[in-house]
């Protein structure tokens with residue numbers, strides 16, 4: 447199951463990057479531990495592993511999209527839930543004050559690099575931004591730069607990271623191990639870095655009912671679920687405003703059984 451979810455993640459990432467490259471390089475090219483599943487899903491609140499709950503959900507949003515600021519965050523705020531937003535540096539410039547405000551409200555800002563480099567082998571993008579043109583050293587330097595930008599927004603010295611396109615190659619070399627060794631990310635959202643017990647899936651064009659069904663599976667397994675989202679009611683790889691609201695409402699209504707928290711907070715427990 448996890449493998450299938452991971453495969454779906456790879457497919458979504460592929461389309462994400464197709465769209466990303468279209469939007470950012472064609473339209474606006476020069477912008478600046480393994481723990482056994484909890485056996486009993488009917489545990490009372492307060493007795494579970496996940497901050498006293500049976501399961502945990504982290505809502506993560508990629509690419510610093512306007513619809514996340516304009517639709518997703520207001521819905522989360524109204525429910526008192528916190529999300530994680532993996533920002534690309536080149537996109538932050540449009541809404542600096544709004545991202546700072548999101549951090550002040552308790553949402554997590556994460557690192558999604560500056561230029562979102564991905565493999566040109568899988569889709570067309572300008573050569574200079576393709577990960578084939580990078581080296582491991584340049585990739586780590588870009589991630590370090592993005593950490594600085596994030597610290598300027600939220601005042602935090604450590605951040606989690608989501609790999610662009612679920613790919614970890616730079617100039618043909620895998621940068622995951624050097625990234626971990628350099629300690630540039632608190633936790634890494636990538637198929638290859640997440641604990642096997644953690645469930646991970648992308649959602650796009652998914653109904654509220656189907657997202658809730660997935661969350662319910664995570665709850666019954668007594669584990670953590672990481673959800674990857676992009677556009678909410680707009681942009682690309684979109685889930686509708688209504689579907690997102692339905693998911694948020696469900697999570698709020700079940701907050702005695704399901705701990706909805708930021709990616710880093712969930713990973714702190716998952717990595718134990």
Ligand SMILES: [Zn+2]
Pocket residue numbers: 462466508509558562610611
């Ligand atoms: Zn992305």
